[in-house]
Amino acid sequence: MATWAVLVLIYCLTAVLVAQRLGVPLGGFVAPATVVGVALGFGAQRIVQDVLAGFLMVAERQYGFGDLVRLNVASVTQPVTGTVEEVSPATAPGRAHPRSPSPASSSLLAP
DSSP states (O other): OHHHHHHHHHHHHHHHHHHHHTTOOOGGGHHHHHHHHHHHHHHHHHHHHHHHHHHHHHHHTOOOTTOEEEEOOTTOSSOEEEEEOOOOSSEEEEEETTSOEEEEEHHHHOO
8 A cells, every 4th residue: 555655656746847847837737636636535535434443443342253233324224233254444244134244334333
């Protein structure tokens, strides 16, 4: 992950330096870059929320493999009960009784 971020940073910096060397005015790119940055921030908000909630659950050992959990999902009237089959920072794959396995977002499992 860090390697990918460094690679993207190097490519972006190289593109800016090449554009400066060619005499392309970079002032016109400020507004579109701001819009793209805001869009990426809003898009990554849910991912960051899931990873942080998952990290805290793993660090605090709030639940583990085989535990019975209840999910209160806004779009479902009744809470869904299931068994945890795996614990990771982003999702917790489980099996809703008596259904097939399905991943649950870590932010849904946070107390």
